[in-house]
Amino acid sequence: MTVMPDVQVLSFRDAVREGIRDAMRRDERVFLMGEDVGRYGGGFGVSLGLLEEFGEERVRDTPLSESGFVGAGIGAALGGMRPIVEIMTVNFSLLALDQILNTAATLRHMSGGQFNVPLVIRMTTGAGRQLAAQHSHSLEGFYAHIPGLRVVSPATVEDGFGMLATALEDPDPVVIFEHGSLYNEKGELPQPAAPVDIDFARVRRGGDDLTLITHGGSLRLCLTAADQLAADGISAEVIDLRTLRPLDDQTVMASVARTHRAVVVDEGWRSVGMSAEVAARVAEECFYDLDAPVGRVASVEVPIPYPRHLEQAALPSVERVVAAAERAVGRRG
Amino acid sequence: MMADLPSLYRQMLRIRRFEERCAELYSGERIRGFVHLYIGEEAVAVGVIDRLTPDDAIVATYREHGHALARGIAMDAVMSEMYGRTQGVSHGRGGSMHLFHAPSRFYGGNAIVAGGLPLAVGLALADRMQDRERVTACFFGEGAMAEGEFHESINLAALWRLPVLFVCENNLYAMGTALARSESETNLAVKAAAYEVPSWSCDGMDVEAMSHAAERAVALVRDSGGPVFLEARTFRFRAHSMYDPDRYREREEIERWRERDPITIASTRLIERGLMDQEALDAIDADVTSEVDAAVAAAEAGTDEDVADLERHVTSGGVRP
């Protein structure tokens, strides 16, 4: 890889950390709170070194009290702070679901617009690391179901850095999902590093024959699949949704209207999930442009198993994406 | 600053008459949804809120009409909210259980048992981090003390020494579940004290006793900067909500508590001390009743929100689901 002088290459983990550091340097009101974010440096090492720079007040280790500290984040946001609450992983966020769904997402509405909650919640999501059935969920679709939240899913180093600052500007709660497999991935961060929008999907690779629609941890495998398809003479466009709520329908539909074929790739379970929502929208809005049924590649309907081969079989893979794409263009039965 | 007994009495009576009218309006189907009356417990909100300054914050439950009124939120706006009118304190979006009022730092109105406690801790955390010396008073029933959110919240407040006043309104029943059927330790102050939080109990039927206990509690929160737990021993005279047939309590128990009606205790004392005579009490009642009449008239005359605005107030940026 040639490194341009105005680009820094770093890992997704480092990019997220730099995003937090940058936000905390720029705004006194921003603080980070969660289990093991301080002394330990974050369950995934994201906040390593931040305690030393900002001190215990602003890099706040919490007890094991997901509901308590997420709710405290809501209250602190109401009180004029800009908290970043880290929930170690998505599975534990279920212990705080009351606060997220019943309070953060509803306060603005049930107060008739009087109280908004400028809170950012970050959590690690996803499978693929043999962590078995309780540590491998992808519940992005679950959260994207909830009016009152904004749900974002950074898939690149640039988004890992830049989405946080924009999320902190948002007057409403934003949930950021960081796929666990991304932390070690290296990528380019344009310099000077800057905030990025959290409104729009992005075309990550142009193509003409079909559109692969994905986000987060699945972007990489879609890009790999697109490479393989290209070798086979199939030109796939790859769209990274980036923001799962509200969905940027326009970018998706513009692409599908041009390619006439769509495959949605999401690591959540297939039923009633993110992929179902996107596929339904494509069917609603692009039905007459479609030359093939909308395809889906999602997780198999099973709690994620521990053995590697079973886990891999349950998750979206390059092979499954390629096969779905080939079906869409009529290369397979 | 402590109000005198006549004005504490008046505050309690405003709540009583307001809620009695709510019950009638409910039967008349002018008000719908879940409505939880505070009748019998008025001394608690009145006694505590009187000790707060306008800068302090309040977090309450679905049983919060009394707290809203005691805080000084206009009765018109509260009644209009009961009707779901745009003139309501939450613009009609909340109803009985979700009264919010930014200018008086009134943060609801949470209908999840114990759901407001973490929020109170966060408000206090924001004050601490921004060097503001304010108190956040958080009201909840004894039923909330069995919830994890109670334990998480009081632990956080104690651990981080945050200025939260936890006010447990122990009315002995969580819906139909008596305290002894839900708590291993029924002395709630003892339970809270396990978190190294100064904790004590007081008579929630006597507004003066309540006021003194609250004075001490609020002062301790302000002076120490840390949390205090106050258990107010009280009783709800009515059913849990308008839906509740109230089959789980003995009539004698309710009657026994009615003998300690906070409003009667206060009025008797006013007369005994020669502060007021029956005529003066009647005048207050007439005054309060006309305030309620006016609130009902305002709510009746209020406007319903246009259905075209259905998707308002979801996010700040408008609608794009």
Ligand SMILES: Cc1ncc(C[n+]2csc(CCOP(=O)(O)OP(=O)(O)O)c2C)c(N)n1
């Ligand atoms: C988490 C939760 N569980 C159950 C309920 C249903 N519920 C509403 S009020 C209530 C009883 C609460 O009793 P308590 O906390 O003592 O307050 P009180 O109603 O007596 O004022 C219950 C079980 C609820 N609202 N929230």
